Every structure is written in C-alpha cells, then in structure tokens.
Amino acid sequence: MNRKLGTIAFLSALAMSGNALADGWSWAPFKQDGWKPEFTLAGVVGSMNPDNGNSDQYTGGELSLNCPWFQPPTGSIRQQFNIGYYNQDNMSVTSFEMNPNYFVSIGKGWTVGAGPGIGYVRAVIDDQMASLSSFQLSTNLNYRSGHFFAGLGARYQDTRDKEIAPGKFGADNWLVAAKFGINF
Numbered sequence: 808m809n810r811k812l813g814t815i816a817f818l819s820a821l822a823m824s825g826n827a828l829a830d831g832w833s834w835a836p837f838k839q840d841g842w843k844p845e846f847t848l849a850g851v852v853g854s855m856n857p858d859n860g861n862s863d864q865y866t867g868g869e870l871s872l873n874c875p876w877f878q879p880p881t882g883s884i885r886q887q888f889n890i891g892y893y894n895q896d897n898m899s900v901t902s903f904e905m906n907p908n909y910f911v912s913i914g915k916g917w918t919v920g921a922g923p924g925i926g927y928v929r930a931v932i933d934d935q936m937a938s939l940s941s942f943q944l945s946t947n948l949n950y951r952s953g954h955f956f957a958g959l960g961a962r963y964q965d966t967r968d969k970e971i972a973p974g975k976f977g978a979d980n981w982l983v984a985a986k987f988g989i990n991f
Contacts, residue, residue, distance in 0.1 A: 917948070
C-alpha cells in the first residue's frame with residue numbers, strides 16, 4: 808500500500824511540474840545536426856544481495872547511449888541497457904533492464920547520475936522458475952577519457968511479488984557493481 812501511495816504521489820508531482828520541466832528540453836535530438844549517440848559497451852562485475860538468497864557475485868554487460876528521444880537543458884540523459892546474472896546455492900537471477908539516468912558533470916571526464924528503470928527478471932529458486940517484471944532505482948559515477956570507460960553503480964530492484972517457490976516471493980535485490988569498457 809505504501810508503495811502505491813508513493814508512486815501516485817511521485818506521478819502527481821511529475822504531472823504538475825510538466826510545464827516547468829518542458830522549457831529548454833530538446834525533443835527527438837537524434838533528428839538534430841551534430842547529435843551523436845556516444846555508445847559505450849562495458850562489462851559489469853559486482854555483488855548482488857537478493858531477498859531470497861545470500862550476497863554473491865554478479866556478472867553482466869551494459870550498453871549505453873545518449874537518449875535519442877529527449878535531452879534536458881543541462882546535463883544529459885543516457886539510456887543504459889543491462890543484462891546480468893547471479894547464481895548462488897539454490898537461487899539464480901537473470902535480469903534485463905533499461906535504466907535511463909540523468910547525468911551531470913562533476914569534473915573533467917567525470918559524471919554522476921541517477922534514475923528509475925524497468926526490467927524483466929527470470930528467477931529460479933529450488934528448481935522453480937518465475938518470470939517477473941521489475942522496477943529499479945540506480946545511481947552511477949562514471950569516468951570517460953577517449954575510448955576508456957569506468958564506472959561504479961548501485962541499484963535497488965523491486966520485482967513483482969509472485970510466488971517462485973513455496974513461501975518465497977519475488978526476487979527483490981540490491982546490486983553494487985563496477986563497470987569497465989570502451990566508448991565508441
């Protein structure tokens with residue numbers, strides 16, 4: 808119930824501030840001369856701590872680019888597509904996520920960002936499998952220099968509370984990870 812009220816409050820505040828947010832935004836920047844997607848491909852390693860399991864290694868990948876649909880008057884929005892895997896004891900989690908984050912520059916090559924996301928999670932507990940939708944919040948600290956990319960991130964993922972195995976619902980989890988890759 809608290810989650811639903813929080814979501815309603817957030818969406819209401821967003822709707823009321825829509826006109827203020829619209830000033831200076833660039834819509835469909837991919838249609839503008841000089842727009843570049845600035846693709847980044849990175850490997851991701853970290854530690855995932857799911858509700859129904861113990862903290863253990865997470866491995867995956869991330870493809871990110873400047874958002875082609877809209878950009879704010881300052882900073883940037885980067886679309887981050889993540890796929891990753893966790894396996895420990897009797898539980899495994901495979902997730903595919905889309906996490907658009909708003910980034911601001913904090914120094915030469917350094918950016919910090921945060922944002923919401925949506926995803927799909929395939930969770931297996933005690934040989935019982937479930938497909939779950941997810942919502943997540945993430946924050947990232949990234950460094951770019953030429954083709955070199957490195958980053959640190961943290962993310963909380965909330966999955967639908969569907970029963971996966973007897974008495975075990977959902978696959979909500981925390982993730983802390985490092986990213987290393989290449990800018991194109």
